[in-house]
Amino acid sequence: MSQAETLPTPAPRPGVLWQLGLFRSEFITVMRRWRTLALLAVLTGVPVLIGIAVKIDTNGGGGRAGGGGSGGDGGGPAFIAQITNNGLFLVFTGLAATLPFFLPMAIGVIAGDSIAGEANSGTLRYLLVAPAGRTRLLLAKYASVLAFCVVATLVVAASGLIVGAILFPLGDVTLLSGTTISFTEGLWRALLIAATVALSLTGIAALGLFISTLTNSGIAAMATTVGLLITVQIVDQIPQLHAIQPYLFPHYWLSFADLLRDPVYWDELRRNFGLQGLYVAVFGSAAWARFTTRDITA
Amino acid sequence: MEELPAVISTHGLTKRYRGGQLAVDGLDLTVPRGSVFGFLGPNGSGKTTTIRMLMGLIEPTSGTARVLGEPMPRAVRTVLPRVGALIEGPALYGFLSGRDNLLRYDSADPTADPRTRRDRVGEALDRVGLAAAASKKARAYSLGMKQRLGLAAALLRPRDLLVLDEPTNGLDPQGMREIRSLVRSLAADGTTVFLSSHLLDEIEQVCTHAAVMTRGRLITQGPVDALAARSRLAVTTPDTADTVRVLKELGVTDLETTADGKVTGDLPPDPVPDLADLNAALVAAGVRVRGFGLERASLEDAFLALTGEGFDVAG
Ligand SMILES: Nc1ncnc2c1ncn2[C@@H]1O[C@H](COP(=O)(O)OP(=O)(O)OP(=O)(O)O)[C@@H](O)[C@H]1O
Numbered sequence: 360m361s362q363a364e365t366l367p368t369p370a371p372r373p374g375v376l377w378q379l380g381l382f383r384s385e386f387i388t389v390m391r392r393w394r395t396l397a398l399l400a401v402l403t404g405v406p407v408l409i410g411i412a413v414k415i416d417t418n419g420g421g422g423r424a425g426g427g428g429s430g431g432d433g434g435g436p437a438f439i440a441q442i443t444n445n446g447l448f449l450v451f452t453g454l455a456a457t458l459p460f461f462l463p464m465a466i467g468v469i470a471g472d473s474i475a476g477e478a479n480s481g482t483l484r485y486l487l488v489a490p491a492g493r494t495r496l497l498l499a500k501y502a503s504v505l506a507f508c509v510v511a512t513l514v515v516a517a518s519g520l521i522v523g524a525i526l527f528p529l530g531d532v533t534l535l536s537g538t539t540i541s542f543t544e545g546l547w548r549a550l551l552i553a554a555t556v557a558l559s560l561t562g563i564a565a566l567g568l569f570i571s572t573l574t575n576s577g578i579a580a581m582a583t584t585v586g587l588l589i590t591v592q593i594v595d596q597i598p599q600l601h602a603i604q605p606y607l608f609p610h611y612w613l614s615f616a617d618l619l620r621d622p623v624y625w626d627e628l629r630r631n632f633g634l635q636g637l638y639v640a641v642f643g644s645a646a647w648a649r650f651t652t653r654d655i656t657a
Numbered sequence: 658m659e660e661l662p663a664v665i666s667t668h669g670l671t672k673r674y675r676g677g678q679l680a681v682d683g684l685d686l687t688v689p690r691g692s693v694f695g696f697l698g699p700n701g702s703g704k705t706t707t708i709r710m711l712m713g714l715i716e717p718t719s720g721t722a723r724v725l726g727e728p729m730p731r732a733v734r735t736v737l738p739r740v741g742a743l744i745e746g747p748a749l750y751g752f753l754s755g756r757d758n759l760l761r762y763d764s765a766d767p768t769a770d771p772r773t774r775r776d777r778v779g780e781a782l783d784r785v786g787l788a789a790a791a792s793k794k795a796r797a798y799s800l801g802m803k804q805r806l807g808l809a810a811a812l813l814r815p816r817d818l819l820v821l822d823e824p825t826n827g828l829d830p831q832g833m834r835e836i837r838s839l840v841r842s843l844a845a846d847g848t849t850v851f852l853s854s855h856l857l858d859e860i861e862q863v864c865t866h867a868a869v870m871t872r873g874r875l876i877t878q879g880p881v882d883a884l885a886a887r888s889r890l891a892v893t894t895p896d897t898a899d900t901v902r903v904l905k906e907l908g909v910t911d912l913e914t915t916a917d918g919k920v921t922g923d924l925p926p927d928p929v930p931d932l933a934d935l936n937a938a939l940v941a942a943g944v945r946v947r948g949f950g951l952e953r954a955s956l957e958d959a960f961l962a963l964t965g966e967g968f969d970v971a972g
């Protein structure tokens with residue numbers, strides 16, 4: 360923030376709201392794109408599909424084989440079995456199903472497009488001569504991608520909660536460790552999990568932002584970011600490559616399930632946060648170094 | 658208010674793009690305060706590149722540039738709020754309305770007051786004649802409407818300097834005329850206007866000063882009058898051969914004869930002969946004179962004389 364704040368301005372010293380003007384404008388602009396709305400629609404749809412699949416499955420009487428089209432592995436099945444008893448578990452299942460791919464893909468698209476898309480349309484040069492300030496613009500862009508991480512996660516969670524409440528009973532929550540907590544406390548845990556999931560996405564958000572500063576093509580930046588995500592997810596599954604896996608940003612993503620234990624098992628959660636912080640620091644600085652020195656000719 | 662620094666001054670400003678293209682080569686440009694400055698040059702001569710350097714979008718390879726007395730690109734944050742710019746045509750968010758486009762650009766300026774934002778946007782739209790189309794999505798704008806919206810973005814606040822890269826591109830004759838009168842009224846309010854254009858009579862009509870570039874180099878700069886001042890003697894006559902002979906004897910140089918019976922030439926500079934004496938000499942030599950007088954060369958002639966008439970763009 361240093362550069363953005365120490366620079367002299369001819370006008371009287373503006374207030375906080377004034378400083379947030381660019382971020383607000385940025386976030387509103389992102390949210391008004393069709394692409395963003397389409398991504399959010401897909402994210403809303405995942406818990407709906409899972410909910411309906413589980414409902415049909417249980418009505419058909421055929422036991423409760425987990426699956427139902429959810430892409431979730433790891434934490435997934437443990438939740439999915441509980442959905443019929445408690446609709447709140449659809450929130451957890453929905454997040455577990457979207458975290459490996461749909462959520463980060465959405466973030467990759469938004470982050471990848473953030474700078475490159477504006478360079479592509481030429482609006483970047485007008486923002487810079489406004490003058491937005493390169494550091495300030497980059498911060499506003501990253502902040503708005505982070506805000507989108509929160510919105511996207513909340514959309515999945517809210518969709519899961521609503522569909523879960525409609526299709527299944529709600530009630531006390533039996534944790535993975537076997538303890539039972541009240542529904543209200545279950546809701547708090549759900550919120551905590553949503554926050555954790557949103558935080559898990561900060562790494563790929565920084566990566567996408569960096570890639571976005573490298574090119575003048577929004578499509579290329581989005582495709583590269585999503586391509587990297589897929590590659591990393593595949594590498595994370597190959598046993599022979601276990602040596603590098605702890606350094607891959609999705610490696611500890613599903614550790615959010617540990618928040619459903621009593622006591623909470625913090626080990627992997629902490630590692631996840633540390634890893635995301637590392638990615639934010641490395642790719643955030645790289646994006647800054649690149650963007651503040653780059654020739655804007657588009 | 659005495660001896661204010663030039664609004665734009667560059668020294669040895671040079672840009673070599675990655676890939677080796679030398680786009681601007683040792684530019685020494687001085688734009689006086691209060692002028693309407695025309696920046697001329699054939700395609701690819703480095704006008705846009707110069708403007709990009711002045712606006713801090715690209716880093717010069719060498720040399721320095723000062724805008725409003727401050728070094729660029731270092732002073733971007735203090736200088737650019739006082740500068741309105743249209744660079745290489747407008748760029749808009751197609752999915753936003755014209756008004757929302759301007760609101761977005763205005764909120765990018767940290768020194769713009771959000772409390773007056775809506776009013777200022779409305780005034781800028783009025784000023785470029787877009788008030789009626791303000792709620793239309795920019796995607797649905799015509800070329801000229803986009804150009805006007807780009808101009809409106811440059812006029813969101815009172816500016817000390819306007820930098821307009823081909824501002825009349827795509828405009829209809831009324832639009833061009835409005836832009837001309839807009840530029841004049843802004844200049845009358847004390848705004849310095851720096852505009853690049855290919856339309857030379859445009860420049861001739863509004864500019865007080867001009868500079869001409871080719872192949873990245875500045876050939877000339879100064880008041881428009883001085884640039885276009887080169888006047889030629891023109892004699893309309895059926896006896897062209899005799900006319901040429903007599904005028905040559907009297908020291909007129911660079912004589913040319915056109916097919917429709919007109920002889921033109923440059924008067925000797927020192928001492929400038931009296932036109933009446935020249936005419937008398939022609940008549941005395943038996944030349945039948947139909948028309949006689951000085952023709953003021955247009956800026957276009959001056960431009961072509963300076964940049965060469967070749968149509969091909971320099972590589
Ligand atoms: N991004 C770029 N990378 C490499 N070379 C460039 C780039 N932009 C421009 N050039 C080259 O620099 C030279 C000057 O280009 P510039 O755009 O400044 O010309 P111009 O005077 O604005 O032309 P026009 O009248 O056509 O707008 C040209 O030879 C062009 O090919």
Ligand SMILES: [Mg+2]
Pocket residue numbers: 704705706745822
């Ligand atoms: Mg140009």
